[in-house]
Amino acid sequence: MNIQSAWLNLPVENLEQSASFFKKIGFTIKKNEAVLDKMRGIETVDHKIIMLIEQAQFKKVAQLSRLGENEALVSISVKESKEVDTLLNLVETAGGKVLQRGTNHEGFYGGLFSDIDGHLFNVIAM
16 A cells, blocks of 8 residues: 555634634645635645644544644744744744744754644744
């Protein structure tokens, strides 16, 4: 068997607000007219997509009765250290929360933030 692709799905409270947040911090928003009320994709420069799924739809698909916190840690990379700082500033401006700013860890410069739904993102200069 050959796995063709994989992607991450994140439950969000409000699709429009979440898409706006991710657009403000530099992601491209992908829309499919057939599921606009249920999900959006956020795309990186290397064409990786994370799906933002409205919470009720996420619960239905995942067969969950309730959602926990911090279901995943999403790691994203930028080219230079100054881009880490720029991204963290954009996160704050867009309504997210910077949890760790500009640190060196295991030879990499990075930071930690949460989006408006509390999902954790680790940003690293690589």
